[in-house]
Amino acid sequence: MNVQVIMQDGRPAFAVMPFAQYEQLLKKAEMTENQADKLTFPQEVIDYKYDNNCSFIKAWRVYLKKTQKEVAEALGITQSAYSQIENAESNQKSTLEKVSKVLGLEIEQLTLED
Known part of the structure; x- marks a missing residue:
């Protein structure tokens, strides 16, 4: 410059x-x-993510008071398959798009880099 x-x-x-x-x-x-x-992140989502060393996907689900089973059913998959999504190091963009839609979020709210 x-x-x-x-x-x-x-x-x-x-x-x-x-x-x-x-x-x-x-x-x-x-x-x-x-x-x-x-992009907005309630403090509760941030706190939960870092206090529990988990993904933003899980932190948002807990914040929205949804069970894994509820989200899995909305996605048309098993609870076990959804659990793998929450615990994965990374997910495919198509998966993140589906999860963000079910949770009513922007995809960036699930993938914000640490």
């Missing part, structure tokens, strides 16, 4: 950059804001 820093009283006061770079930064910031606006 081509940036010129202008000092004032020995401290950085301004950053000057090509306008195209400035526009790119604005676009990235706007995308980040839009994504942040869309």
